[in-house]
Amino acid sequence: MLVLASHGALAQATGEASLPEWDRLSPQQRELLVAPIRERWNARPEHRQHMLDRARDLQRMTPEQRRDARQGVKRWRHMTPEQRAGMRALYGRMRSLDEAGRRELRERWRAMTPEQRRAWVRENAPPPRDEDR
Incomplete structure (x- = not known):
């Protein structure tokens, strides 16, 4: 699943308590968000279509559905x-x-x-x- 840095992590890394819309982010803030995705994209070409599909799925979700999806990913990572x-x-x-x-x-x-x-x-x-x- 395509997961971006959390608001808290970005705010902590940039020293800001409240963050603006994407267009108002600094180039450094944008790079902080994009770098992990770029690394996964380049490292795992066989998963690129899956990453695009998940990103499209996330765009169609309500905020509550996105929250539930993130919780599901957390549970999955902790499973044997x-x-x-x-x-x-x-x-x-x-x-x-x-x-x-x-x-x-x-x-x-x-x-x-x-x-x-x-x-x-x-x-x-x-x-x-x-x-x-």
């Missing part, structure tokens, strides 16, 4: 590989269900023991990925 595999399997299955089916699967998932979840993931695992994003 086993937990990530479980979430991929669960998400993949949820996408194929209607709302009632998703609700039922969420309830079943919450009621499962860790061993039952592992078995469910083995039975419903999506194809393996080269690496986590």
